Amino acid sequence: MKKLLFILIATLLAGCTNITIQPSPATAGDDMYVHFLNVGQGDSILLETPNGKFMLIDGGMKGEGENVVEYLRNQGVERLEYVVATHPDADHIGGLVSVLNSISIKNFIDSGKVHTSQTYEEMITLIADKNIPYIVPKAGEKISLDSDVDIQVLSSNKEASDNNEASIVLKVTYGDVSFLLTGDAGIDMEQELMQTQNVQATILKSGHHGSNTSSSPAFIEAVNPEAAILSYGQDNKYGHPHFEVIESLKQAGSKIYGTAEAGNIVVVTDGVEYDIQAKEWTGIGATSSVALPKTTGNVEIVAKDLHKELVTIQNSGAEAVNINGWQLVSIEGNQVFQFPNITIQPGKSIQVSSGPDAQETNITLKWTTKPIWLNSGDKAQLLNAKGEIVSEFE
Numbered sequence: 001m002k003k004l005l006f007i008l009i010a011t012l013l014a015g016c017t018n019i020t021i022q023p024s025p026a027t028a029g030d031d032m033y034v035h036f037l038n039v040g041q042g043d044s045i046l047l048e049t050p051n052g053k054f055m056l057i058d059g060g061m062k063g064e065g066e067n068v069v070e071y072l073r074n075q076g077v078e079r080l081e082y083v084v085a086t087h088p089d090a091d092h093i094g095g096l097v098s099v100l101n102s103i104s105i106k107n108f109i110d111s112g113k114v115h116t117s118q119t120y121e122e123m124i125t126l127i128a129d130k131n132i133p134y135i136v137p138k139a140g141e142k143i144s145l146d147s148d149v150d151i152q153v154l155s156s157n158k159e160a161s162d163n164n165e166a167s168i169v170l171k172v173t174y175g176d177v178s179f180l181l182t183g184d185a186g187i188d189m190e191q192e193l194m195q196t197q198n199v200q201a202t203i204l205k206s207g208h209h210g211s212n213t214s215s216s217p218a219f220i221e222a223v224n225p226e227a228a229i230l231s232y233g234q235d236n237k238y239g240h241p242h243f244e245v246i247e248s249l250k251q252a253g254s255k256i257y258g259t260a261e262a263g264n265i266v267v268v269t270d271g272v273e274y275d276i277q278a279k280e281w282t283g284i285g286a287t288s289s290v291a292l293p294k295t296t297g298n299v300e301i302v303a304k305d306l307h308k309e310l311v312t313i314q315n316s317g318a319e320a321v322n323i324n325g326w327q328l329v330s331i332e333g334n335q336v337f338q339f340p341n342i343t344i345q346p347g348k349s350i351q352v353s354s355g356p357d358a359q360e361t362n363i364t365l366k367w368t369t370k371p372i373w374l375n376s377g378d379k380a381q382l383l384n385a386k387g388e389i390v391s392e393f394e
Helices: 002-014 062-074 096-102 118-129 187-196 217-223 243-251
Strands: 032-036 045-048 054-057 079-085 104-110 150-155 169-174 177-181 203-205 227-230 255-258 265-269 274-277 299-305 310-315 327-330 335-338 349-354 364-368 380-383 389-393
Touching (some): 150 187, 299 389
Parallel strands (some): 177 203
Antiparallel strands (some): 032 265, 169 177, 327 380
16 A cells, blocks of 8 residues: 555645745735634634635545535535645544535645545545645745635655654734644644744644643643634544633633534634634633542653553652552553552652563553554553543543
8 A cells, every 4th residue: 555655645736836935925804714624523614715716725634524525515615726735644534524525626736745534535535536746844934825814834744754844834924914824733843833833823733733742831822812712523432622722722711613513614804803703711621621530649641652652650749649440541542551569759750561572560560461452552541449531641
């Protein structure tokens, strides 16, 4: 499969279209619409410029594809000037398969990050079969969609070791109003963006569905958003959006909106003022957006090596904590390790080992010789004896 993908991508790149550098935006006047679609645990954003041109950024999971197509048609979309796949995760590109099969597309912008999933292969094959110009952008380039709207690529890295870090990050500016669309960019990429780009924006689409692997306090402070959009699924198993992100946004004075609660969120702006056509976020469907229990000391997961199958749990408090009956949970596989009668002293840590090389030592507990942690990403949760979540680690 991988060889076939490289052949398909090489064919697409052979006819690769360069992104046109567009002039600076003119004086604002007519309305621009930015639609944040409710696609569950995923991302999909429709941009409608003042001159009536459309660009779609991501399409949610594959099962959401028909809903995305229906929404586009209800908005009068007959052709998309650009479709952007920020990175190859299924919750971003899955629905684009239906879009490719249903809507005329002039240009396709992709991170260039190769993935071996069936969904990615299907998407790349459709682009090639339909002879759609295939673009892999570079940071600093601009997308020519509307002379009044400045769309700049702040980041795009096809060589990134992680899908999320390959995310195409876009800044869309219309007059005095700007949108920062971050895909699933993580904290490391945010740090790089702060050092190399102007990330200040009126409205932030929070990275990675409100996960604490994105939206660091420093980044939110640099963006200084008046409003933030959280795109996530109701009662999702990842606990998005995370409490830390919500607190950072509140601290920055940002209004918060979530697709799980509000549904489709539409922002309309004339380039001077803007209106967000949705109710503000209250926390419904966000199980992790509440303060974690304070009754269990300062015991938390501080490290997780997915390849070595090793999780480190530390007591950073001033008192010893007995963790008899506590649980370590692998969210993806819903697998549970039950802790024996053991006490972690202040400042000390223990490890839980699994997989073929699992071992038992004086500081390491052996779970099983079977693989537990999904290498592509698997959140860990630590639960106390009452079943309360006391720590989470992506």
